[in-house]
Amino acid sequence: MVPQSEPSTRDRILIAAATMVSEDPGARLSVRAVAARAGVSTGSLRHFFPTQRALIDEVAAGITGLFASADVIEDTTVPAEDRLLACMQQVLAATGAGEQARHAWRHTLETYVGSEPSADAIATYLAFSAAGLRRTEHWLDVLEKEGVLPPGDNAQRAAYLNVVLDGLAIARALPTDAARIRSETDTLRYAISMLFTPHPHRRAASTHKADL
Structure with a gap:
């Protein structure tokens, strides 16, 4: 050994x-x-x-x-949307489900909502929030550099994906059934698809320019 x-x-x-x-x-x-x-x-x-x-x-x-292996987002043998889905699923898995998720959220609410948080608690929360955004933005940067994700504001897109993750993490702490658990993946796929689908206004503007 x-x-x-x-x-x-x-x-x-x-x-x-x-x-x-x-x-x-x-x-x-x-x-x-x-x-x-x-x-x-x-x-x-x-x-x-x-x-x-x-x-x-x-x-x-x-x-x-x-919460998410860097190897997953960099595996170019896997379609980009599937890689992003896997990364987000890893983050959600770390939040647990049922009693584990409820314990985590109770602790979080007690610290940051139940009473006025201390300056140290606020600093820690902001640091973790910023780190989570940087992590998600990194995933998007990798995909954009590969040319498989349309160009865009990755900071804004990362904030959007993190809001989706937060919502699903809270849902894991609430009473649930098999149907909701299955719909979690559908929700993630839909959120991700919004990043890979050209915005209708941009598409319309491109069409207008082509007609000129």
Whole structure:
């Protein structure tokens, strides 16, 4: 058996911070608290993450990156719409279903809605929201560069897809049946198809130009 190497100091810090966030979305990721959890000095933490914001952003990017494999969107042997569907399904799968989803949403609502969130909780939420948007926008950038996705505002399109994901994630926490579970894929496919279908106004404008 090949012995597993110990996590680097940087990885230990990220693991400690990610664990704190998973236990409490509103946890204060202060330098002192994270360093103590990771078993490193505050100086070591500052070496890798000079500011609290840099640490939060890295943790958010790392956790959101775990929800979908980068290999999926880059597999050109699979049709573009199917790749995007698979990526979105991976993200939804990470939210769980039934009691798991209800627990996650209860925790989220208690942290951000049930009472006035702290500045630290707000900073963490915004970092995760931004990381999720960057992840989805990256998928679209990959497909657009391949020439399989029509050119467009990928930041806006990513925001649209993330709203769809949020809605479906909430639906997973509500009472459901087999029909709704099956319709989840249909909803995702419809949302994705909107990105690959030329907008009617743009199509009409192109037709008008061709007639001139």
